[in-house]
Amino acid sequence: MKQSFTNWLIFTGLSLTWGCSFILMKVGMEALTPFQVASIRLLSAGISLLPFFFQHIRTTPLRKVPVILLSGILGNGIPAYLFCIAESRIDSSLAGILNALTPLMALVAAFLLFKVPVKRQQLFGVCIGLAGVVMLFLEKGFGDNAYWYYGCWIVVATACYGINIALVHHYLKGYTSLQLGSIALFGVGGMAAAMLFSGDLTVFRGARFPWASVAAACTLGVVGSGIASVLFYLLIQRAGSLFASMVTYAIPIVAIGWGMAAGETITLLQVACLGIILAGVYLVNRKKA
Numbered sequence: 001m002k003q004s005f006t007n008w009l010i011f012t013g014l015s016l017t018w019g020c021s022f023i024l025m026k027v028g029m030e031a032l033t034p035f036q037v038a039s040i041r042l043l044s045a046g047i048s049l050l051p052f053f054f055q056h057i058r059t060t061p062l063r064k065v066p067v068i069l070l071s072g073i074l075g076n077g078i079p080a081y082l083f084c085i086a087e088s089r090i091d092s093s094l095a096g097i098l099n100a101l102t103p104l105m106a107l108v109a110a111f112l113l114f115k116v117p118v119k120r121q122q123l124f125g126v127c128i129g130l131a132g133v134v135m136l137f138l139e140k141g142f143g144d145n146a147y148w149y150y151g152c153w154i155v156v157a158t159a160c161y162g163i164n165i166a167l168v169h170h171y172l173k174g175y176t177s178l179q180l181g182s183i184a185l186f187g188v189g190g191m192a193a194a195m196l197f198s199g200d201l202t203v204f205r206g207a208r209f210p211w212a213s214v215a216a217a218c219t220l221g222v223v224g225s226g227i228a229s230v231l232f233y234l235l236i237q238r239a240g241s242l243f244a245s246m247v248t249y250a251i252p253i254v255a256i257g258w259g260m261a262a263g264e265t266i267t268l269l270q271v272a273c274l275g276i277i278l279a280g281v282y283l284v285n286r287k288k289a
Helices: 002-028 034-048 050-059 062-087 092-114 120-138 145-171 177-197 211-239 241-245 247-261 268-285
Strands: none
Touching: 002 034, 002 062, 002 092, 002 211, 002 241, 002 247, 034 050, 034 062, 034 177, 034 211, 050 177, 062 092, 062 145, 062 177, 092 120, 092 145, 092 247, 092 268, 120 145, 120 268, 177 211, 211 241, 247 268
8 A cells, every 4th residue: 555655656746747847948938048948957957867877887888878878869858959949939738738749659669760560559549649639730720830830849859759768678678767867868968068058148147147947947957857767767666667657648737737827728629639649649558458
C-alpha cells in the first residue's frame, strides 16, 4: 500500500512538473527571447546534474559518449528551442496538447530508422493520433498562417523526442537515466551557454533585472529537465514502464489547466482533439492480452 502511494506521488509530481513547463516558457518569454529562455533552461539543467556527470563520465565507454551527446541534442537541445519559438505565437495549452504526439513519433522513428515491426493496431493508432492533430490545426482554419507555422515546430520537436527514444532504446540500453541525462545535459548545457553569452545580453544589464523570467527558465531546467528525469527513471524502476508511460496522458491535462488559469482560450473542439490524440497513443501502447 505504501509503495503504491509513493508511486502515485511520483506520478503526480511528474505530471505537474512537465505539465507546468509550457506555462513557465510563457512566463520566461515575458522579458526574455525564446532563445534566452531555452538556453538558460538547458544551462541550468546541466549545472543541476553536474555532480552526477563527474560520477558517471569515468565509467562510460568513450565510444558511447558521442551517441549520448546526440541523444541530448535530440531529446533536450533542439526541442527546448523549438517549443519556446512556437510558444512565442501560440498558447501554452496547445503546446501541451501537441506534446502528446511523442509516443506516436517514437513508434514511427523506430519503424523508419530501425525497421522495428509495427502491428496493425499501432499503425491505426498513429493514423488516429495524426487525424487529431490535423483537426486541431483546422480548428483555426487556413487563414491563420502563423498558427500553422508555429504549431508545426512543436510537431518537429516531438519528432526529435521520438527519434531520441528510438536511439536510446537501440544503442544505449543498460545505462541509467541519470547517467545518460547528466552527460547529455552537460553537453547541451555547454552549447546553450555559448549561444546565450554570444547573443545580446542587454536585458540582463538594465536597471530592472528580469528576475521572474529568469527564475521561470531556471525552474524549467533544474526541475523540469534535471530532477524530473531522475524521478521518471525511479518511477520506471518502481512501477514499470507501462505505468510510467501514462504520464503522457496527464501532462496535457495539466497544461490545459494552467492555460485556463492564464486566461487562454480553450475550446471544446481542442479538448476533443486531445481525446483523439490520446486514443491513438492508447492504441499504440496497448498490449493484447
